[in-house]
Amino acid sequence: MDNILTPSMTVDEDIPTGNDPVLEAAGIELPTNNAKFVDPIHQEQLTSDNSLKHFKKSDFGLWYPYMDKSLLAKIDQFADEWIGPIKISPVKGAIGRKDRSGSMHNVKLTGKVRAIDLLLLVPAKYFGYRRMNKNELRAAYLIAKNIGFTGIGLYPNWLPYNGVHLDVRPLPQMEWASFSKFGGGPYIYNPAVAWA
Ligand SMILES: [Zn+2]
Numbered sequence: 001m002d003n004i005l006t007p008s009m010t011v012d013e014d015i016p017t018g019n020d021p022v023l024e025a026a027g028i029e030l031p032t033n034n035a036k037f038v039d040p041i042h043q044e045q046l047t048s049d050n051s052l053k054h055f056k057k058s059d060f061g062l063w064y065p066y067m068d069k070s071l072l073a074k075i076d077q078f079a080d081e082w083i084g085p086i087k088i089s090p091v092k093g094a095i096g097r098k099d100r101s102g103s104m105h106n107v108k109l110t111g112k113v114r115a116i117d118l119l120l121l122v123p124a125k126y127f128g129y130r131r132m133n134k135n136e137l138r139a140a141y142l143i144a145k146n147i148g149f150t151g152i153g154l155y156p157n158w159l160p161y162n163g164v165h166l167d168v169r170p171l172p173q174m175e176w177a178s179f180s181k182f183g184g185g186p187y188i189y190n191p192a193v194a195w196a
Helices: 021-026 057-066 069-081 134-147
Strands: 086-088 115-120 151-155 163-167 174-178
Touching: 069 086, 069 115, 069 134, 069 163, 134 151, 134 163
Parallel strands: 151 174
Antiparallel strands: 086 115, 115 163, 151 163
């Protein structure tokens, strides 16, 4: 699985809402191919109006003005601590959404985007990058937990790289895993199953 280079089609829905799955599916567009790899170590520093070290405003596209500042600060810290590049999932819905769901991605809830889906890459032994193994996925969870994300979803089977959903929801916190390759659920509300 490590060398699959098909475009990511990952998209998740954080809270099951009973929305029509056909409508949900219709909202999923093929990923764009212009997603940027955000190298937390080597990326050029940002423009002066953005205090983030590891992300540029343009990484968030049209959603940038709606991004929750706490979310941005936390993912920047996450990038500080992660061992490899981080790629914002190129799938529609990986940053903001406008829908009827209770998802933290949904800007219509509070006017803010409070969730983001990230593909977490690991430097390969000799060249390039590879997917996280179970230990690395567990490490990602612990980093996210320590930083204080209140919603953490683990997606060990996302393609082409596996990754996480991170959000800053109001308490109570929610944590889950999903073994889906392409979509969100079904969800298992115990993240440890992802690295078991
Ligand atoms: Zn998500």
